[in-house]
Amino acid sequence: MPELPEVEALRRSLVPHITGRTVVRATLHRRDIAVMPGDPEGGFSRQRSPKPRPKRMRAADLLAEQAFVEPVRRGKQIALVTKAGQAIVVHLGMTGQLRWAAPGGRVTPGDHVHATWRLDDGSRLVFRDPRRFGGLWLLPDRSALDARWAELGPDALTANAGQIAAALCAWSGSRRAIKAALLDQGVVAGVGNIYADEALFRAGVHPETPLSGLGGRRARRIAQTVRDVITAAVAAGGSTLRDYADGDGNPGSAQRSHKVYGRAGEPCTACGATLESGQVAQRTTVWCPGCQPEPI
DNA sequence: CACCACCCCTGGACGC
């Protein structure tokens, strides 16, 4: 579930705890959740056969002895960056968490912890991920991070509506569904299943509408609602449906503002019609048949 | 090239 708002809320919660701190010890408890420089690129392919040969992991590869600067984010990815320019990109996947524990404190829950960083004030930062859809990518320098993030579309929080609209309009010849495009991180970075449905509802656009049938006007309206929905969710600390919590373990409250996600069969808050659900782009999708008319 | 079905994984919900 962590989409852009959850990752941004997490990032902000970590800033005061780790910025300027030095890693005194780093431990990788599960080697297969990390991708090292030199590993066959492709990220999640590490989980498939043939298994990449396990590499000897040195603590230094997890930024031991290095000082953190402020963590940065692009889309749903957060990067722990050091003064020297090395970075660890953390992808939370479905159930990934970064949790911080004060000196002498415990991280709870303490299971499924795959990596631990002990900081110079005695506090700890851990990466836990029960489902292991997430992972860590170790990057040698800032340019490697930039190259990785160059593959992402405009960030749904920091880009303006015009940039997001332009990204959608670049595909105006495609019959691809608008929802599929919003979920594509190369088109817009940071939107996942929840906020795609929420944005399309607010824009009054059916999720199966092809990009070719959108037109500049509606593309621009969608871009604006994506920004609005994401911005509001960040202000609410993200959505906590089950697993999400920030670095301090605090949940978000943006789920209270959801108008369609998780509400199939319930009445539309705007028109009272019964919300419908189905599969669009392999994802459970909820929409209002009254407010979001079917494309022709 | 564009798009889609499938797969990775665990835990919670639900039915019997």
Place this chain on the structure above:
DNA sequence: TGCGTCCAGGGGTGGT
């Protein structure tokens, strides 16, 4: 209470 089954979904891979 316990067990089985289904489902959640980000995103890479391979097939069409």
